[in-house]
Amino acid sequence: MHGATGRVVFVGAGPGDPDLITLRGWRILCEADVVLYDSLVDARLLEDLDAELVFVGKRCGDHHMPQEAITELLVRFARDGRRVVRLKGGDPTVLGRTGEEALRLSQLGIPFEIVPGVSSAVAAPALAGIPVTHRGVADAVCILSAHRQEDEPELSIPPYHPRTTLVLLMALQTVGTWSPQLLERGYPADLPVAFVNAGATARQRVVVTTVARAAADARSAALDSPTLAVVGRVVSLRDKLAAYEGALLRSRHEDAPVMHMLAFTAGGAREESCPS
Ligand SMILES: C[S@@+](CC[C@H](N)C(=O)[O-])C[C@H]1O[C@@H](n2cnc3c(N)ncnc32)[C@H](O)[C@@H]1O
Incomplete structure (x- = not known):
């Protein structure tokens, strides 16, 4: 669904086992139009989603996409009216740079939500x-x-x-x-x-x-x-x-x-x- 205003939900994928995502996180993931995900996210969580999947993962020393580019993608997708999930390993707020991404959305008046995860x-x-x-x-x-x-x-x-x-x-x-x-x-x-x-x-x-x-x-x-x-x-x-x-x-x-x-x-x- 593409509405006038999209929104971004930061979802914690949990520590590894896909069963360890929260019920709320899973429900929101299943309703997403686009999912930006990191390298620590278990691929089984993404398998059957009816969403555009964008890998933005980072490994030590190998930055697939610079942080600023990830944040700007979130902004662009949300401004296109899409339901965006930013899926991160563990809990999104524990050493996960969610604060930086959320601050940018807040500055621009783009709605967002944080769904905690198991760190x-x-x-x-x-x-x-x-x-x-x-x-x-x-x-x-x-x-x-x-x-x-x-x-x-x-x-x-x-x-x-x-x-x-x-x-x-x-x-x-x-x-x-x-x-x-x-x-x-x-x-x-x-x-x-x-x-x-x-x-x-x-x-x-x-x-x-x-x-x-x-x-x-x-x-x-x-x-x-x-x-x-x-x-x-x-x-x-x-x-x-x-x-x-x-x-x-x-x-x-x-x-x-x-x-x-x-x-x-x-x-x-x-x-x-x-x-x-
Ligand atoms: C950038 S931090 C993100 C942490 C994440 N937000 C969390 O709450 O788990 C990534 C680090 O978390 C730790 N980590 C994440 N998943 C792990 C796992 N399944 N087993 C052990 N360490 C893990 C590792 O130290 C890894 O380098």
Whole structure:
């Protein structure tokens, strides 16, 4: 449908598994005329849509489309009277540049809505058996970008607090930078770190290491994108809760191949297989 005024809805696609989009997000997606989507969006969400699909994804170092061009596309489609969905991985407002795009729409008087999503920042750790808070262990969570802008070289790493969990998004490329910075800010060398790669998908892999060994173990595990890092004492809960990880992922991906879970300790690597 093309009316006089279109509108833009920012929809969170969830952390990986297409089942983890919200009901509202899914309904709005199904009614869209055009969908601008990112690289972390699961293709199954787009399969049967009766909408024009525009890939505007970005991967580290490979910007398919500059941010300004994406924003101007949203404006153009909305001014054409179309129902536009801007579909982003996880929650659209968590390190997703939704604010910038929405501000431009607001300046131009173009209606928009935000439909929150399940952020990978909490979902990927949870599905790896790591709750980001746990009574008596951690009562605060700090989600931060490990990606450095040229004009903002410092990462926003808070000083160490034993009851705060850090979740670093875009954690892989800069692990050689942030892990020494953690030590400088008082984080214990043996504090556990878990890398969660492709969380909430059949490819999910988890590497458990320490602050001191994070860079070396991430390198030897040859992790790829998307990967986040959880830093804090909650990582140790995985020993008791990870049994649930295999069962959950198996039930969600019935035809998934054998899933490999890697657990690294200071002494070396241990690989476990979890048949589907
Ligand atoms: C630009 S941020 C966007 C985050 C997104 N808005 C969210 O709420 O999940 C992208 C980063 O999120 C993390 N990420 C997204 N999906 C992930 C997943 N399924 N497993 C692990 N990390 C993920 C990775 O660190 C990735 O580099």
